[in-house]
Amino acid sequence: MALESLTDPTRWPVVRVALHAGLLLALAYLLQRIRDLHPQLPMRQLARGKGGERRALLVLILLFAVVLLHQASWQLTGMLRPQFMAFMQLYDRRDFNPAHRLRRGRILDRNGEVLVYSEEQAGRVRRHYRDGPVFGHVVGYRHPRFGATGLEAVASVHLDGGTPLRLADWGRVGRQVLTQDEHPRGHDLWLTLDAELQRHAVALLGARRGAVVMLRPQDGALLVLASTPGFDPERIAATLGGAEDAAAPLLNRATQGLYPPGSTFKVVMAALALEHGFNTTIDCPAEGFTTSARYPRIRDHEYYEAREHGTQWPGHGAIGLGTALARSSNVFFAKLGVGYGHAAFYALADRLHANRPIVLHHSAHGRYTMQTLRLPRLDPDDRYGLAQMSLGQGALLMSPAQLALIGAAVGNQGVAMRPRLLRDQPPEALGQFFSPTTSAALLPLLRAVVTEGTARAIDDPALRIAGKTGTAQHAQGRAHSWFLGLAPAERPTLAVAVLVERGGYGAVAAAPIARALIEQAARRGLLR
């Protein structure tokens, strides 16, 4: 039968296009005939026209033109509406929708190494995440059901091509409108991350849960933002769809994790003392310190070690700030904090962005934020609570990124630069965390922690690391291991914060990771 031969799968596409063109041409011809014939249809039976309908017709034409123009902004140049493109890529099931052929831009590290790219397979574009879980928390994921997170969400506009900037871009848009065959390609996104260092950090953390944040104090560029365990953005459905994982792989521990900071917070307390011109000593006896007999005494770790070994520890005696930091004396900083009082403590915490998350990047599609310090407003009479917080314990919580930021501020004359992940985002000062003199005075003290204090084990004269260890007690088992490192100590170009959940002593778990990373960074020429 003739009909069957025409609708044969091989022939039908051609026949269909012919019919389509025929229909449009026939409609156009009908319009032409209407133009030709309407003078022959003057409606003489009606009154003579005064042309009063012309103005109304003009209004109608204008209104319909507005509708059509608005329609064209979706139908023809919809690629310029990033949210619309994102919607179609996620939710539109039409195979022939050009949105599915849009190749999003790649995501590259600071050296141009490709981390994420799109590839066309059988008419559909697939997104590939090269290192799987290593960059998962930074780049995020995109899924039809679960939406988008991370930079895939925040930088969606840029990755989809965004608004055309140059004339050539408009030409490309025009070709797409006419043919729909052109495969549009979005803009690449350059990160500040160093892929090699990030991989190294994840490898160093290994199977342990934890986070590593490394940034440049001078411009806030994040070189490492690692959190383990991670997730593979390409297999996000399995992660999200599966049973709840106690390891919480979706949690970005580096930016969203909140932990008691432990002794790393003593850096902040030391800064507080220096701001107030502290230059004396505080007596730190073995029996420790408490604000009231009702509360357990705050003691130094040497006391507990001696007790474990069945010996006696005579106490530090009267020590200055340097010794207190190097030995991480709890008694010293508890007395210091209580001595300066609540108002001074909260004023400094406020300057450090306490209880206010910091936005790294934001767009209409989301925000990439980091948690800072989380602390409740204590009752002014609660001196024991203040003493606890002065040690980085009690009600005080902090994110690893915040520790890195505090370290970076110390390394940058007290000025904290807003941490950033995108290479092309200009550096921006976030605030003056400490005064320049405080920072200058603090650096040698932190260097001493590594040369003769708790972090002696990682000292390397070539790297000249300054830092502070932290061993944070918490209710759920072994202490969290922290380390804040700055290198080189005189004029730091790297600030690194390491957290190992339940890693024990800061000097044992976290500090070696920081050292290995700084070593690697030095090899890559980042330590100058």
Added chain:
Amino acid sequence: MSAPPPDLRAAWALRAPERELLAWGLLCVGLGFAMAIGSAQAAGARLGAEVLVAPALLLGCVVVIHLGLVALRCRGDQLLTACIALLAGFGLLVRYRMGAFDPGDPTDPGLYALPLGVTAMLVTCALAMRGRHTRLATAGWLWAALSLALVVVVLALGQRFRGAVYGVGLVTPTELLKITAVVFMAWFVDRHAKALGEWRGPGSIWPPLRALWPLVGFWAALAALLLWQRDLGMLAVLATVQLVVLVAGSGRRGYLWWGLGLGCALGAAALGLFAHGQRRLAAWLDPFADPTGASWQILQGLSGMYSGGLWGEGLGAGNPEYTPIAQSDFIYAVIGEEFGFVGCVLLVVFVLILLWRGLLVAERTRDRFGRLLGLGLVSALACQTLLNLGGVTKLIPLTGITLPLISQGGTSLVTVLVMLGLVLALSDGPAPRASGARRQPRRSAQRGAQRPDQTQ
């Protein structure tokens, strides 16, 4: 002044341009049917003779329109009928493609909407042509009572569905408001045109409330009932018609400003009261806030249009079924997807030709009632089309109103065809005897003399 065609042969000759335009329109829609049927066949569907039901139905309707108007010796506008037939045929084609009715099932009411509408249009035209539309004015306030009664009936018997009260069984009686309320408005404004034009105050800023209050009373009742029914689209259409008719009838543009001000105030108040409207407004302002919920339909419609692009996928080649209930309010998105932007522009051009001829007829109708009636009917159609197109393209919030002649919905189709039947009747001009007698008595005598010839 042109007299009506004296006999059928003259009428046949008079309507020759219409014949040609209708034939071209049929060819266009026929090509569309070929595409729709071919696509189904190419997709592997087993097709029987029932595929020819819809095209045959359309052919029959067009032939009936043409022969009916010839038989009536109607002088009505032939461009108008050509556009009506083309758009109605296009609507039937797209509804057929969407599977909105089953051509193989003789009990499917969707099959009978177009024949019924065409019949209603011809009957309306026959009843109201030769200037007989003035008879409509004799009913006066009955039209207002009927309008209010229609809404009351729907509220009493209708079912609440998707946030609004809808039809009784298979029909949506409120669609008829576009006839009854418009006739009432035209009659009222025509009757009180002089009083309505007498504005007071410095710079004539105060409308004549004494003349206006019956209208205000009617509107208070109608607006309250329609808001209760949550038919904001119908309210917007009727309010637009009222403003146009008032301004045109009284010659006072001030009504427009008062109307716009009142409309905005009422709209804001209505939005505050109805969660239904608030949700739609939110979905309009930020469709991407809830893309899989409130904005799913409009975004799927726009996605379809985007994939259609400039030229369209071709009828039957797209996936408009991904847009929920596309055959109803979102049929324009289907046209955008399968006929492309070019198809949409062509559709809009034909709609504009239809509206232009309607405006022309209204402008040139001799009696004021007819003029206002024509203007009201045309503005109702224009407003409804704009609200639908604007809603589907996200220019304005969705009002849940159909696209005249194209969307699914039997009552809507029949109502629109009756409205167009009235416009067609207006375009037939006044009764020949009255005008002829006034000018030249001899001519009427001549016509009297011709009568015997006709019977020979």
